[in-house]
Amino acid sequence: MSTDNPAVKKSLYTPFNIMVGLIFLVGAVITALRFTKGLGAVTNLSDNNPWGIWISFDLLCGVALAAGGYTTSAACYVFGLKRYHSAVRPAILTAFLGYSLVGFALLYDVGRPWRLPYPFIVQSGPSSVLFEVGLCVMLYLNVLFIEWSPAALEWLGVKWQGLKKVRTVIVKMTLGLTIFGVILSTMHQSSLGALYLIAPSKLHPLWYSSYLPVYFFVSSIAAGLSMVIFEGTLSHHYLHDKMDATYLSEHDGVTMGFAKGAALVLAGYFLIKVVGITMDNNWHYLATKWGAWFLVELLGFVALPCFLYAMAVREKNLLMARVASVITVLGIVLNRFNVSLVAFNWQLAPADRYFPSWMEIAISLYIVTLGVSIFWFISSRMPIFYEHPQFKEHETAEFHEHKLKKHPQSFGH
Amino acid sequence: MENHFYVLHDFMVYTKGAAYYLMGLMLLGILGFWLYITGRDEDKDIQ
Numbered sequence: 321m322s323t324d325n326p327a328v329k330k331s332l333y334t335p336f337n338i339m340v341g342l343i344f345l346v347g348a349v350i351t352a353l354r355f356t357k358g359l360g361a362v363t364n365l366s367d368n369n370p371w372g373i374w375i376s377f378d379l380l381c382g383v384a385l386a387a388g389g390y391t392t393s394a395a396c397y398v399f400g401l402k403r404y405h406s407a408v409r410p411a412i413l414t415a416f417l418g419y420s421l422v423g424f425a426l427l428y429d430v431g432r433p434w435r436l437p438y439p440f441i442v443q444s445g446p447s448s449v450l451f452e453v454g455l456c457v458m459l460y461l462n463v464l465f466i467e468w469s470p471a472a473l474e475w476l477g478v479k480w481q482g483l484k485k486v487r488t489v490i491v492k493m494t495l496g497l498t499i500f501g502v503i504l505s506t507m508h509q510s511s512l513g514a515l516y517l518i519a520p521s522k523l524h525p526l527w528y529s530s531y532l533p534v535y536f537f538v539s540s541i542a543a544g545l546s547m548v549i550f551e552g553t554l555s556h557h558y559l560h561d562k563m564d565a566t567y568l569s570e571h572d573g574v575t576m577g578f579a580k581g582a583a584l585v586l587a588g589y590f591l592i593k594v595v596g597i598t599m600d601n602n603w604h605y606l607a608t609k610w611g612a613w614f615l616v617e618l619l620g621f622v623a624l625p626c627f628l629y630a631m632a633v634r635e636k637n638l639l640m641a642r643v644a645s646v647i648t649v650l651g652i653v654l655n656r657f658n659v660s661l662v663a664f665n666w667q668l669a670p671a672d673r674y675f676p677s678w679m680e681i682a683i684s685l686y687i688v689t690l691g692v693s694i695f696w697f698i699s700s701r702m703p704i705f706y707e708h709p710q711f712k713e714h715e716t717a718e719f720h721e722h723k724l725k726k727h728p729q730s731f732g733h
Numbered sequence: 734m735e736n737h738f739y740v741l742h743d744f745m746v747y748t749k750g751a752a753y754y755l756m757g758l759m760l761l762g763i764l765g766f767w768l769y770i771t772g773r774d775e776d777k778d779i780q
Binding site: 580583584587588591594595598599600601630633634635636 | 744747748749751752755756759762763766767769770772773
């Protein structure tokens with residue numbers, strides 16, 4: 321195919337593409353430094369702070385914000401809310417990329433990354449929480465890959481007919497994969513919080529609680545629901561031409577339904593945080609500077625979006641739900657940063673506290689940019705926001721019945 | 734104001750007692766929140 325068309329050449333040098341190219345270039349240079357000079361050359365990590373921003377942001381936030389995969393597929397396939405079916409594939413893709421990039425980021429963060437598979441093949445350490453996290457994340461990444469693969473197989477199956485049979489087998493496994501994915505997510509989302517139970521003397525009492533695993537799991541549900549709304553809003557704007565009539569007609573209903581779910585989950589999360597303060601009798605800490613920061617997180621990034629979601633559902637206001645989703649996503653990021661960085665080692669002298677180097681931040685930015693680029697590449701080619709015309713007949717009879725009730729025109733009635 | 738506890742039992746009695754009161758208030762709060770959030774279901778079209 322000729323590439324001499326000036327319009328094609330011009331389209332490659334958009335401000336967005338140039339910015340992405342620069343981030344990739346800087347990322348490549350720092351990657352070379354990291355793997356030739358070691359962690360010390362690019363990070364501010366120390367014996368006091370062996371886990372930095374790559375764990376706080378890339379891993380803890382990455383896993384929490386990828387929770388949209390299990391929440392959406394559970395809503396659709398386990399709870400039978402078929403009206404959210406069009407949101408499943410984008411959510412699964414977001415989750416798959418999120419978890420893939422968690423694994424990718426670990427290659428940077430772990431001192432000897434070639435030993436990452438050791439817990440599974442050399443020494444398991446089954447009593448370790450970190451082993452459970454590693455095992456669950458590894459298994460769930462495979463589950464997400466299989467859940468996402470029908471989209472790729474439909475895309476490739478147009479050329480290779482044999483792939484259609486593989487796709488048919490995988491589609492029949494959907495319910496089992498969803499249940500397995502929910503079990504694995506329940507386990508490792510909470511276990512990420514359980515990792516910090518070992519450090520009661522290092523984590524500030526307002527953030528430390530024996531309920532940390534519950535906090536991490538419940539907040540991940542709110543994060544997942546909010547990410548589906550947030551990602552759907554962005555996709556609606558930038559990938560509108562890739563969406564079919566079914567997706568577009570269901571989009572507002574998905575936003576409102578998930579907003580209601582997020583409001584209730586955030587309300588529950590707020591209440592169990594208050595119960596945590598009560599059970600540890602930590603009320604007096606609220607009058608300190610740390611307490612003020614805790615209240616910013618709890619009131620500004622949990623109670624406020626909860627109230628906004630509730631208002632949005634009551635008033636059927638989509639814009640308000642979208643604003644609430646952004647605040648919730650930021651709130652989850654803030655919470656994970658507070659637990660793993662800001663309120664961690666809070667009693668150390670300021671000189672011993674950790675602040676990431678610019679290269680650590682650049683690598684995190686590089687990984688996020690990589691994820692967004694791959695998401696755009698896949699969703700602009702594969703049937704993510706639309707049903708592939710050749711595969712509509714493969715859907716289940718139950719799904720057809722639902723669609724027939726909701727969109728009779730799409731079946732020629 | 735910070736309370737002083739000399740034995741774990743006193744601490745548990747105090748915090749659990751407070752939590753029980755809190756639970757009662759929360760049950761009422763959740764009920765109100767549910768009524769608020771579902772109060773206008775099917776009343777208005779999406780804007």
